[in-house]
Amino acid sequence: xxxxxxxxxxxxxxxxxxxxxxxxxxxxxxxxxxxxxxxxxxxxxxxxxxxxxxxxxxxxxxxxxxxxxxxxxxxxxxxxxxxxxxxxxxxxxxxxxxxxxxxxxxxxxxxxxxxxxxxxxxxxxxxxxxxxxxxxxxxxxxxxxxxxxxxxxxxxxxx
Numbered sequence: 001x002x003x004x005x006x007x008x009x010x011x012x013x014x015x016x017x018x019x020x021x022x023x024x025x026x027x028x029x030x031x032x033x034x035x036x037x038x039x040x041x042x043x044x045x046x047x048x049x050x051x052x053x054x055x056x057x058x059x060x061x062x063x064x065x066x067x068x069x070x071x072x073x074x075x076x077x078x079x080x081x082x083x084x085x086x087x088x089x090x091x092x093x094x095x096x097x098x099x100x101x102x103x104x105x106x107x108x109x110x111x112x113x114x115x116x117x118x119x120x121x122x123x124x125x126x127x128x129x130x131x132x133x134x135x136x137x138x139x140x141x142x143x144x145x146x147x148x149x150x151x152x153x154x155x156x157x158x159x
Contacts, residue, residue, distance in 0.1 A: 008097045009052065009055040010048050010051055010052070010094075014044055014048035014051065017034070017044040017048060018094075019094050019129055022074070022131065027041045027045070049072040049075075050072075052072060052075045052092050053072045055092065056070060056075065056077040056092065056098070057070070057077070059077070060077055060090055063088065064081060064082075064083070065079030065080060065081055065088050065100075066081075066082060068080055068156075069154070069156065071153065074130060074153050075091065075092035076089060076091050076092075076150075076153050076154060077089070077091075084102065086102045086103050086104075088103065089101040089103065089154065094129060096122050096125055101146060101150070103150075104143060107141065107143020107146065107147075108144075119142040120137070120138075120142045120145065123145045123146055126153075127149050132149065134148060
């Protein structure tokens with residue numbers, strides 16, 4: 001029995017292939033590591049990206065976001081919430097599933113330690129699954145960490 005949900009739309013095989021490719025491994029390397037063909041890896045990757053795209057779009061719809069841009073290979077969606085007047089980023093990680101991040105103008109004003117700890121863990125998982133290394137991440141406020149990570153994944157956030 002395959003247990004798929006909105007929060008985790010991928011099968012275990014799709015998660016594995018998507019995770020390895022997201023970390024920067026080539027299709028050939030993934031095929032070798034999984035002892036399968038490159039064709040299988042490509043087909044699995046494409047199926048995973050299609051499922052993730054659909055789930056990201058659904059998350060945007062459920063959260064009343066206007067979609068600005070979808071990045072299927074990174075499993076990231078940039079949107080805008082017209083009532084909150086904020087950019088929103090929908091992400092997928094294999095450990096956290098789908099999450100919505102609302103862009104804040106003054107994230108340093110958030111001081112709840114438990115919330116900041118959970119947020120840091122989530123952000124570091126986003127970075128880790130995409131092969132990003134961030135030096136001294138434990139010393140960076142999660143709001144700043146989000147800015148670093150999301151600007152890397154979504155080029156139009158840099159401006």
